[in-house]
Amino acid sequence: MPGNTDSPDRLAAAHALDPLFAPASVAVLGASGDPLKIGGRPIKFLKSHGYAGTIHPVNPKGGEIQGLPALRSVGELPRGVDHAIVALPASAVLDAAAACAERGVRAMTIFSAGFAETGPEGAAMQARLSALARDSGMRIIGPNCMGVMNFRIGMIASFAFMVDLGLPRLGRTALVSQSGAFGGQALVMANRRGLPLGAWVTTGNECDVEMADCIAYFAGDDQTDVIMGYMEGCRSPGKLVAALALARERGKRVVMVKAGSSDVGKAAAQSHTGALAGNDRVYDSLFRQYGVYRADSIESFFDAAYAAGSGKRMPQGKVGVFTVSGGVGVLMADVAERQGLELAPLPQPAQDTLRALLPLAAVRNPVDGTAQIWSDMALFRRFVRTMLSEGRYEAVVFFLTAMPYSPPLQQPIIDIFTELRQEFPDLALVLSMLAPPALQDTLAERGYLVIDDASRAIEALAALHVLSQPSAGPVDRTKLPRLAHMAELTTGNEHAAKQALAQAGIPMLPERAVADPDEACRAARELGYPVVLKALSADIVHKSELGAVELGIADEAGLRAAWDAIAGRVAQAAPQARLDGMLLAPMAPPGVEMILGVQRDPVFGPVVMVGMGGIYAELLDDVALRIAPVDHDAARAMVRELKAFPLLDGARGRPRADLEALADAIVRLSVFAGVHADRLESIDINPLRVFEAGKGAAALDAVLLARAAREEETA
Amino acid sequence: MPGNTDSPDRLAAAHALDPLFAPASVAVLGASGDPLKIGGRPIKFLKSHGYAGTIHPVNPKGGEIQGLPALRSVGELPRGVDHAIVALPASAVLDAAAACAERGVRAMTIFSAGFAETGPEGAAMQARLSALARDSGMRIIGPNCMGVMNFRIGMIASFAFMVDLGLPRLGRTALVSQSGAFGGQALVMANRRGLPLGAWVTTGNECDVEMADCIAYFAGDDQTDVIMGYMEGCRSPGKLVAALALARERGKRVVMVKAGSSDVGKAAAQSHTGALAGNDRVYDSLFRQYGVYRADSIESFFDAAYAAGSGKRMPQGKVGVFTVSGGVGVLMADVAERQGLELAPLPQPAQDTLRALLPLAAVRNPVDGTAQIWSDMALFRRFVRTMLSEGRYEAVVFFLTAMPYSPPLQQPIIDIFTELRQEFPDLALVLSMLAPPALQDTLAERGYLVIDDASRAIEALAALHVLSQPSAGPVDRTKLPRLAHMAELTTGNEHAAKQALAQAGIPMLPERAVADPDEACRAARELGYPVVLKALSADIVHKSELGAVELGIADEAGLRAAWDAIAGRVAQAAPQARLDGMLLAPMAPPGVEMILGVQRDPVFGPVVMVGMGGIYAELLDDVALRIAPVDHDAARAMVRELKAFPLLDGARGRPRADLEALADAIVRLSVFAGVHADRLESIDINPLRVFEAGKGAAALDAVLLARAAREEETA
Structure with missing residues (x-):
């Protein structure tokens, strides 16, 4: 679950990748005597860069390969080889991997292409690799990747010819790239720019080891200070969140490139990778939460990592x-x-x-x-x-x-x-x-x-x-408000949505659902005039535009007239809408109108959103997002992120708004969304009117949508 | 005058710098036999880069300098030398320059520092240089500059040691820099990056030849396609505007860096150069008007020039x-x-x-x-x-x-x-x-x-x-509305300001200045209720905040009560304010509230501004500026530049606003500002309410400030 990073053995789990990055022995399946071939290059690189562990070339022809005795089959490997490199055709990979698992190989890098990136058949083969990793405990990186390099020990488990152009200077920065093509580019750039690197890994199709696992590994690595991540998508959001939390806890500096902020970019990202791109702004807020610097170009990615490697701190930015x-x-x-x-x-x-x-x-x-x-x-x-x-x-x-x-x-x-x-x-x-x-x-x-x-x-x-900024880090779940038990998520019309949200502690006006004008008049006497009357119907979303709302009704005559007027307009404009009576409410005090919402992100689940109300704010997309749930500190930070924050904070002689009430509403909405994550498609509180400081807030309208049944069935 | 580019001999004027950039003969004052000295380097560079004209070293010692016969004094120069390079101590410059003018030298480059950049004494010396240039017709570049290079003919009139690091490839791009330090940097960058250059010039203190003159020269030069300008400030806005207009007309591509967009930057710019920085956003709009690309970093300056040099066009950006x-x-x-x-x-x-x-x-x-x-x-x-x-x-x-x-x-x-x-x-x-x-x-x-x-x-x-965008270019003054003759600019209270603006054709409601409640009631009967009543006083700027406005007055009783209420509140809140009666107006129809204004820019004179009304727009500084006057096309472009333009253009079901009425108000305000440029400090129309398309607009409030008398006296 995203945000949950309390597993006690995170560090131990991270060290589970030691056989991959720091193997005592390496086997090369599909080993070649030709140092230009994919099965020859890693042997050449391992030898020429001083790898001190044992190298086992495996080739059915046996004999000697690049001066090393070759084994004819995986079966001939000694038990417990740390790291097997697979340079075989895709069709031969599954059997070889199974044989390796059988011989107790601890980790594996699969260069071979021809898996999920090629279509359903390849995806099926890849799924069997995933299952093998899960069942055997052998960790697999790839397939369809450029491999792994640990420069400290000359462990160059890669076929990237860029290695021949020279390696970067040795340093305390690790680079993790989902893309092999970018990995090759990055190697040359690091070399050219004098960016010192300690390790380099490309994760390819991620049948088992994901980018997040590698980040967690380097977060736990005492020889790493800076982690560079080149990300195209995220398979396991929980892993990513936990890895970033660990990196933050251990004082590592994380610099990420995550493409896909534009619409074209998002479409392209989805066509390119199997992993879902998700809402790009959620990544922004996640990275901010964990103190990650997000670079927006390759050049700034390298510059930021270079600066991070200085180890210097500048919290004030002076x-x-x-x-x-x-x-x-x-x-x-x-x-x-x-x-x-x-x-x-x-x-x-x-x-x-x-x-x-x-x-x-x-x-x-x-x-x-x-x-x-x-x-x-x-x-x-x-x-x-x-x-x-x-x-x-x-x-x-x-x-x-x-x-x-x-x-x-x-x-x-x-x-x-x-x-x-x-x-x-x-x-x-x-x-x-x-x-x-x-x-x-x-x-x-x-x-x-x-x-x-x-x-x-x-x-x-x-x-x-x-x-150098202090970052919020994971949400402390013990500090979140506990919601009253709610049997089932009720959706439907505005009144039902508001009742559900009121149970979660979202502030509401004392509204009444009324069935007819007489009941409305009785309720109005209790609430006191002036009142507001609205049509109540799950079928009508934009009530104001339909004329289904009457404000400032002064007395009983006005109320009866308003009822007839609304009923008439609704009957004409939306004859098919089912009317569940009307909603009667007192007039709300003046205040600042905010939009509060929840959307289900395809990667991260429910995401809570706050924005200024009004068409200008909407036009400029002035909103702040967080993965739900959020605590009060995070909610306050969200509000401060808004460009329009000064308007809430008393700019230009305005009264200061009740920021605490706003933050509390965000927290409660986010907790509510977290609890009902499985059933929830979206929530829209528009507006939440925030009164003057100390006077609270109230949700004036709310729409709650459950996930469509069809989607649930296929999920 | 800015915007006026109709001089018939612009091209001829541009060619007046031929002796500077393409001299048939060069004299070097302060010539040295040591090729490392400032007076030795240009001789070395001219010789080694194949300059084919005559070189006259001038040194009181005479003899031979770097293999060339030296003259003992300027008096020995042949008449009509094209270009004299001055590498003398500041104290010797004036006499030498006068002697050169005497001998008919056509142009001069002065390396020497010690002029306006050092304080009042140096400024006085520099003023004498300016006067000499003006009186003699000898054009002077510098003082305190790094010189001039025309790579095509090996004319390296510079002491920049960077020449020794290698010259850029020959090309059709000219670089003009006010800063010598940046000029040196740029030379190395062009060389490193393979950016081909045809010419290079640094203008230093600009006692005579300004950056704008050089831009005009290259605009008129058939061997130049791209002009790069590195700008710190602008001495003669009219020259700059004319140069950009000529460059646009002749199809040159102009790429500029103009630092100073931030507050710190502006303060620093003013401390650095004698030239005024002006409002940075005015440069933005000026550059946009003339199709200039403004780079925001040195790297993008070079990249943009490099791309411009391709000569390719991409008007659609596909x-x-x-x-x-x-x-x-x-x-x-x-x-x-x-x-x-x-x-x-x-x-x-x-x-x-x-x-x-x-x-x-x-x-x-x-x-x-x-x-x-x-x-x-x-x-x-x-x-x-x-x-x-x-x-x-x-x-x-x-x-x-x-x-x-x-x-x-x-x-x-x-x-x-x-x-x-x-x-x-x-x-x-x-x-x-x-x-x-x-x-x-x-x-x-x-x-x-x-x-x-x-x-x-x-x-x-x-x-x-x-x-590649079509750019607006200079305003066609024949298309501007002609204003009714106005004897004197009247300022004072809101009513006076509105009357002046109404004469210029800014749309107004039929308002009446009224002296007492009886007159108000008579006027209201003519205008028809409901009406608005406002205190009329040059001493009150924020009327609403003072309670000096009453809206939606329904009848005579209400009007009399409103009068008393306003008079009472003003007497209490601003007892020292002189009340000139009140202003009575009909209620305005609904519409979009805009802010229209004029500010006097220290460099460019009156600048017209349009922005969306409302605190959100103000907070985000969503305004568009132009040097006054503007025509209707420019006014429409200003409105389209606003981030909030969609709100005027019928976004999200809103009625489309009367964009033509808005544009016309901008044009008329700008013409008015141009006519009264000398007397005007600022105009503030806030709000101009723009009604639905076809229904016009009206200035609901206006403040007009004349330039302070003290400033006029010192001007």
């Missing part, structure tokens, strides 16, 4: 910008503002010091040393040092243009920045410059993030800022 | 995406949607053809050939060719991952893509791939845009799409 070109400083300030970073001005004494050093400099922040600063490197040193020591920044970006190409400047640059790094070990320091590769490498080794483009440098820090 | 990795295709679709490009599905017959070729492919768009397509390059060819011939796209991006590193694939890739380029010469074709540099170069030479990052590839096409 950035200093040093530039030698005022205009680029301004451009960086623009990007910083868009990205939610704060370019706080230097304290006045520091500004005075800098101005004394260099009268023409801009000294607020961005600090612009101007081209003049290059003419005196001792001045440069004092100037920049003052900025770092007095600026109270968490991070400083130095935009140096292409000046570091100037030979006489290079040694002074190295000296100054080496010294600064030692003196300010906690700051995140970024060099944005065009420079000879050797100079870049030297300063990267000294602990600088080197990112040539100025905007990307700022964006990388924005990612670090997001990753 | 893009096909071919990928071998479904997930990246989805990511590209996401970016395309954000950037306003259309990923239209392939026509069904083409989809069927592709599916027949490769059953596992995704064939809609993005088209995903999957990794499988690499196994049969003949199939690859047929597959991709079908997509191009049947897709009706303007541009196609191929995302090929790092597979082109695979040696056996490289020749087939070259063959296939060479053939495709020949067969589809009009399409913009982009290769997004990681590949060996030689392969990239080969395909770039064949006419492909090669951009490694997939998101940036899409963004570059989005820039090309913007650059």
Whole structure:
């Protein structure tokens, strides 16, 4: 169940993938003596990258393969081989896998294509692989994947030819990709950009081991600090949530790419992968909940991971910008503002010091040393040092243009920045410059993030800022309100929906369902005029547009007239609608109209939504989502996410709305949705009117839809 | 005057910079024999890059400098040297410049710093340079600049050491930068990225030649197709507008970076340059009006210029995406949607053809050939060719991952893509791939845009799409409404403001200013009840909040009571306010409330603004701006720019608003603002209520502020 991460053995479960990532022995099924062939490459890679475990080539012809004694069959393998690599035609995979399970092989990587991605027949074969993994306990990665690499031990269980282009530097970042094609691309990018990696895995068709399992593995891995995830869809939402929770708990930084935010993108994602894409905004909120940074391009994926690897923290997002070109400083300030970073001005004494050093400099922040600063490197040193020591920044970006190409400047640059790094070990320091590769490498080794483009440098820090935020993490279910027992989910007309929601504690006005004008008049006397009268019918959704609502009815005569008027309009406009009488309610006090809703997400189940009412908000899609249930903190965070939040919070002289009542309604709706997840299609409270602070709220209309019977049957 | 581009000799004026960019002879003042010194570098660069004109080193010591005979003084120069480069201390510049003017030197580049950027003394020296240029006709670029390069003729009038790192390939793009530091950076970037350049210029302090002059020059230059502008501020808005108009008229593509969109950025921009930054959104609208693409990062500046250099057009923004990795295709679709490009599905017959070729492919768009397509390059060819011939796209991006590193694939890739380029010469074709540099170069030479990052590839096409849009261009002043003659701009209370605006043709209700309750009652009888009564006072701005407005007054008794109530509340809440009687108006029909305004921009003068009324719109800053005056087309475009435009256009069952009445009010307000530009500080029509289509609009409230007298005196 999503959100439930309380299993005691999560860490142990994560370690179950040790045979895959850190095997003592590897078998290669379909082993080839030709190091260019798919069955030859992993042997070549394992040998050439220093894998120290035992390698067992398996090939019916036996003999020697790439200098190693080959076994003729799986049956000849010693018992308990850790990791078998399968480079066989799809048709031979099932038997081989079964034989491996038989011999006690602990984990398996299947390169072979020809499974679920090809149609129903392949899907059936894949289902048998899944069953084999489940029954035998042998973990399977793939089929249709590019394999697994653990660079620390030279364990290159892959046929990716990109390995021949050079491996990335060794580091504490693990990359998990569902796509093999992207995995290959990523390997080259990491190598080119100097992004250090510790491990790399592609999960392909995920017949057993999913991306989420790999994230959980690296969350439990003491040699990993940063996890990069390239995601196309999610098979087991519970696993994903648990993996992200574990990563958060263990202080790992997680950077994800999840494509599919656009309509075209969603359609394409569904055509591409078997996994369901789900509502993209649910991923957004899930990632936010667990402190994951979601990158929106491949470049920012790598930049964010690179920044995350610095280990630096910048919870407040306070950035200093040093530039030698005022205009680029301004451009960086623009990007910083868009990205939610704060370019706080230097304290006045520091500004005075800098101005004394260099009268023409801009000294607020961005600090612009101007081209003049290059003419005196001792001045440069004092100037920049003052900025770092007095600026109270968490991070400083130095935009140096292409000046570091100037030979006489290079040694002074190295000296100054080496010294600064030692003196300010906690700051995140970024060099944005065009420079000879050797100079870049030297300063990267000294602990600088080197990112040539100025905007990307700022964006990388924005990612670090997001990753430094305290995140909410899993919902504490003990703090959720317990709902009164409800035998069966009643749906039907507005009154039935409201009764069900009222039981869950959603605030309502004292409404009455009334069968005829006389009963309406009796009820109105009790409630007190003025009143509201509405047609009650499960068949009418847009009551106002049909004229099925009368507001502000002042007295009994008005009430009887309103009854006739509504009945007449409904009879004319919706003659087939079944009328269950009418609903009588007191007029609600003024307030801010919100929309509260629940939708069933195909991946994550019930998702609770809050948005501002009104057509403008609807047009701009100003809503916040969460996987249900949510606690009060999460509900408050949802409300604060709305662009229109200031309108609730007393902006421009408005009364502050009862935010606690709103949050409580969100929590209760989400708990209600969680309890009835199986039966529920959607809930729509539109509007929930939120009164002034301290005065509560009330659901003025509600529609509750059960899942269609047909869908239940096929489910 | 901004918007006025009707000067007949614009092109001739642009050619006035020929001596600067294409000189037959160059003098170097402060010439040095040391090719590392500022006075030595330009001589070295001119010689080594094959400048064929005469070079005259000038140095009091005379003799020979870098193999050329040196002159001892400016007086020894032959008459009519085209271009003098000044590498002297600031203190020596003025005399040297005057001597050059005396000798008939046509143009001058001054490297020397120490002018307006250093304070009042330097500014005074610079003003004398400006005067010299004005009086003598000798054009001056700088001071405090990095110089000018015309790569076509090896005319490197610069001391930028980056020239030694290698020059960009020769091309038809000109780069104009106000910042020298950025200019140096840009030179290295163009070289690294293979962006071909024809010319490069930095304008520094702009004592005479401004960025706008250079844009105008390249607009008139037949060897230039693309103009890149790096802008920090604008000195002469009229020149800038005229230059952009000329560029548009001559079909040049203009790509600009203009920093300063954030608050921090604006503050920094003002501290950095003498030029005023102005309201950043005015630049946005100006650029839009003239079809300029505004880049928001240095990287997108280069990518956009690179794409623009292809010369391809994509007015509809129809893009096909071919990928071998479904997930990246989805990511590209996401970016395309954000950037306003259309990923239209392939026509069904083409989809069927592709599916027949490769059953596992995704064939809609993005088209995903999957990794499988690499196994049969003949199939690859047929597959991709079908997509191009049947897709009706303007541009196609191929995302090929790092597979082109695979040696056996490289020749087939070259063959296939060479053939495709020949067969589809009009399409913009982009290769997004990681590949060996030689392969990239080969395909770039064949006419492909090669951009490694997939998101940036899409963004570059989005820039090309913007650059392919028909743009409005200058306002046709003959089509603007002519306003009734107005002797003097009357300001004061609401009634006075409304009378002035009514004269300009802004629609009003038939309101009456009334002095006492009796007059109010007489007026109400003529207008007919119900009526609205408002306090009339120049001292009260927020009438509603003060209780100074009564709506829906039904009869005479109500009117008298309303008078007393308003008078009482005003007396209590604003006892010092001078009351000029009250304003009586009929109730306005329902409609959409808009805000119309004028603000005086420090750079561009009066700017007209339209936005949706209501606090939500205000919160989101949903407004559109234009430099006044605007014609009806521009006014309609402004309204369509609003995020809330659908609400005016009949979204979700609302009545369509009278868009023509709204546009006409915008036009008339803008013309009014233009006429009274000198006297006007701001106008605020809030709200303009726009009735249903065909029923017009009315300004329900208006505030008109004249420029403060103090400001006028100092102006």
